[in-house]
Amino acid sequence: SQTIHQWPATLVQPVGSPLSLECTVEGTSNPNLYWYRQAAGRGLQLLFYSVGIGQISSEVPQNLSASRPQDRQFILSSKKLLLSDSGFYLCAWSGLIRGGNTGELFFGEGSRLTVL
Amino acid sequence: QKEVEQNSGPLSVPEGAIASLNCTYSDRVSQSFFWYRQYSGKSPELIMSIYSNGDKEDGRFTAQLNKASQYVSLLIRDSQPSDSATYLCAAMNRDDKIIFGKGTRLHILP
Numbered sequence: 001s002q003t004i005h006q007w008p009a010t011l012v013q014p015v016g017s018p019l020s021l022e023c024t025v026e027g028t029s030n031p032n033l034y035w036y037r038q039a040a041g042r043g044l045q046l047l048f049y050s051v052g053i054g055q056i057s058s059e060v061p062q063n064l065s066a067s068r069p070q071d072r073q074f075i076l077s078s079k080k081l082l083l084s085d086s087g088f089y090l091c092a093w094s095g096l097i098r099g100g101n102t103g104e105l106f107f108g109e110g111s112r113l114t115v116l
Numbered sequence: 117q118k119e120v121e122q123n124s125g126p127l128s129v130p131e132g133a134i135a136s137l138n139c140t141y142s143d144r145v146s147q148s149f150f151w152y153r154q155y156s157g158k159s160p161e162l163i164m165s166i167y168s169n170g171d172k173e174d175g176r177f178t179a180q181l182n183k184a185s186q187y188v189s190l191l192i193r194d195s196q197p198s199d200s201a202t203y204l205c206a207a208m209n210r211d212d213k214i215i216f217g218k219g220t221r222l223h224i225l226p
Contacts, residue, residue, distance in 0.1 A: 032212055034214065036216070042218065043204065043216050043217060043218035043219055044160070044216040046213065046214065046215060046216075049212065049213060049214070057211075059213075090160075094212075094214075101212045102148075102165070103148040103150060103165065103208035103212070104165050105150070105152075105160075105162065105206075105214060106162070107159035107160055107161070108159065109159055110158075110159050
């Protein structure tokens with residue numbers, strides 16, 4: 001069966017410090033991978049998504065970046081955090097059926113980031 | 117800006133009644149639609165996916181899609197207190213981009 005691991009679960013970081021969140025998927029190959037952020041009481045904001053190794057689509061943030069060094073690994077990074085980066089970060093994967101993306105997302109447990 | 121819109125609620129429904137959740141989307145090229153349930157402090161979990169016009173039933177849940185009206189809904193029959201959560205509607209376009217609405221908070225009243 002497929003599983004998704006995301007870490008760290010919680011972190012408190014000062015403004016201007018770097019960030020690295022990691023996500024790995026097991027039990028499937030060539031998944032689509034997604035990073036979302038959810039600010040307190042808000043909806044899910046799409047940050048990045050990837051349909052394959054080295055293929056990253058960026059949606060919104062200027063100070064965040066994503067990389068996909070391996071098929072089932074997705075990393076979210078920042079060189080300098082802002083206060084507005086605080087939130088609940090969620091990694092998710094979706095699989096393929098008959099060559100097409102099902103779009104059905106399976107989420108990790110999330111990483112709760114507080115920037116002070 | 118392609119968007120998915122939901123009423124934020126809260127929507128209060130008596131236990132045992134039908135809860136009706138609605139969603140509209142602006143991107144006509146969206147092809148696939150999804151409903152997720154999210155409990156407070158937890159990750160969203162998939163309830164239903166729907167890809168073609170009409171109704172799709174799974175247990176107490178029924179998803180309805182009307183592409184002409186750009187409208188998706190979720191019905192929950194025989195609502196239970198455990199159904200109290202935030203329900204997120206999502207749409208996927210041909211580039212595999214998946215956008216969520218802000219969610220509707222549902223309260224089932226015992």
